[in-house]
Amino acid sequence: MIEYTEPEPSRPVRSWIRSAPGTHIWLLIIVVTSIVVVIVPDHLEHVLLRRNSSNIHELARHPIRALLSSAFWIEDPASLPLYFVLFEIFQANVERWLGTLRWLFIIATGHITATLISQKLVLMAIQDHRAPRSMVHVVDIGVSYGLASAIGVLTYRLPGPWRWLYLAGVLAFFGLPLLSDGTFTDFGHAIALGVGLLAWPLTRHPNRHRIPG
Helix, strand or coil: CCCEECCCCCCHHHHHHHCCHHHHHHHHHHHHHHHHHHHCCHHHHHHHHHHCCCCHHHHHHCHHHHHHHHHHCCCCHHHHHHHHHHHHHHHHHHHHHHCHHHHHHHHHHHHHHHHHHHHHHHHHHHHCCCCCHHHHHCCCCCCHHHHHHHHHHHHHHCCHHHHHHHHHHHHHHHHHHHHCCCCHHHHHHHHHHHHHHHCHHHHCCCCCCEECC
C-alpha cells in the first residue's frame, strides 16, 4: 500500500496533491490528452478518439490497449473543469480514505467490467438487428465508469442517515436513465456503480498509515 506524508501547512497545494497522487496523475494525463484533442485537426481528432476507444472493433484487435487508453481521454475537452471538480470530490476522497492501491483496484475493476459488459450488450444488439453495424466502431472513451465506481464505494465513507440519503440519490441518478431509453453507456454506469458498492469488504480497514515528511 502506498503511504502518504503528513500534511505540509506551508505547502497546501503540494500536500493536497501528494495526499491523492493517483487521482492527480490521472487528471494530468487527461489534461494532456484534452489539449491534444483541441489542437489537432478535426479529421485527426476523429482518428485519435476512434483509436483510443474501447469499442468492439478495438477490443477485438487490441483489448489491453483499448481498455487502458480509453480511460485517459474525454470526448469533449470543454467538460474538463467539471471532471476536475468530480475527481476532487469523489476520486481523491476515496484514494485518501482507502489508499492508492485499493482505490486503483476498485476503479480499474469498475472501468474494465463496465466496458466489457456494455460492449457485449452492443454486440448482442447488433446481432439481433436492434442496433446498426456501425456501432462496432462507436466512440467509447472517458473516465465516467471509474468515476461511477468511486461514487459507489464512497457510500461506505458516510455516517448514519447521510449514507442512505447519498445512496438513494446515487441510485436515482444512475438508475432513472435505465427506466427510459437507456444507452449502453447508461448500463455501463450502472454496472460500474455496482462494482463500487460491491467493494464494501475493501473498506473495512481504511488507510491510516502515514510516514514523516
